[in-house]
Amino acid sequence: MAKVTVENLTKRFGKVVAVNNLNLEVRDREFFVLVGPNGCGKTTLLKLIAGVLRPDSGNIYIDDVLVNDLKPSERGVRMVFQSYALYPHMKVYDERKYSNLTFALKIQKYLTDKIKSIVHQVAHEVGIERKLFDRKPNELSHGEKQKVAVGRAITIQPKVFLMDEPMSNIDPPSRVKMMKEIRRLHDELRTTTIYVTQNLTEGVALADRIAVMKDGTIQQVGTPDEIINHPVNEFVADFIKYYDYTAHLQTFGRI
Ligand SMILES: Nc1ncnc2c1ncn2[C@@H]1O[C@H](COP(=O)(O)OP(=O)(O)O)[C@@H](O)[C@H]1O
Numbered sequence: 001m002a003k004v005t006v007e008n009l010t011k012r013f014g015k016v017v018a019v020n021n022l023n024l025e026v027r028d029r030e031f032f033v034l035v036g037p038n039g040c041g042k043t044t045l046l047k048l049i050a051g052v053l054r055p056d057s058g059n060i061y062i063d064d065v066l067v068n069d070l071k072p073s074e075r076g077v078r079m080v081f082q083s084y085a086l087y088p089h090m091k092v093y094d095e096r097k098y099s100n101l102t103f104a105l106k107i108q109k110y111l112t113d114k115i116k117s118i119v120h121q122v123a124h125e126v127g128i129e130r131k132l133f134d135r136k137p138n139e140l141s142h143g144e145k146q147k148v149a150v151g152r153a154i155t156i157q158p159k160v161f162l163m164d165e166p167m168s169n170i171d172p173p174s175r176v177k178m179m180k181e182i183r184r185l186h187d188e189l190r191t192t193t194i195y196v197t198q199n200l201t202e203g204v205a206l207a208d209r210i211a212v213m214k215d216g217t218i219q220q221v222g223t224p225d226e227i228i229n230h231p232v233n234e235f236v237a238d239f240i241k242y243y244d245y246t247a248h249l250q251t252f253g254r255i
């Protein structure tokens, strides 16, 4: 459980300012959604919070602790990347060897019995069937890969869970199911979650609060209702045309 505070954060790639003097506070236990067009800096912001990228300036706090100089593994943050980034040569689960679901636990030198009980619990929570345990990532569907990526991220209970467009490779019928699973998992674990999507309807269906991003800056932070009904500027007002009320009700339902 943790809050995340981002203070005057800037990250440049050459002349591109991917994240531009950005300020943000994500509350403890919140399901926070970041939306914005392609290239607005969403992935960069998540990577800065995860610690796989270093900022040019600014600060990141997790529960009021400055984490700028902490390694990714020391931050208590886990990220599910858009590409899943599973270990291709490893099985989903192997009791004795390194595998996708045991890797982090083995690195942290958990005992075999403990590993077994954690993995079975996680597999149950995320819905990874036992028949998938022996498979390698290239033998899994997109939906199955995504479940393993989510499962792997929660084996060591993170303080903060970062998800980068986790639905982008999932076919629409499975997408609704996965979204419900992710929201249910959040309601159960209450891990502070920052979830990135380009799909505003998906964001509205999932979020406690939403931030709309443009050109490395946050334009507005608010509840889904505030964003949709009270946009603060022209950019947000234009962006909400992508919100599909009918799809929200008919497809996503009440998530
Ligand atoms: N490793 C990188 N090297 C150079 N430019 C990058 C790199 N990563 C991102 N960028 C640039 O930074 C900007 C923000 O990218 P990104 O954070 O991936 O946006 P989003 O996830 O919102 O689509 C884009 O202009 C992108 O081209």
Ligand SMILES: [Mg+2]
Pocket: 042, 043, 044, 164
């Ligand atoms: Mg991205």
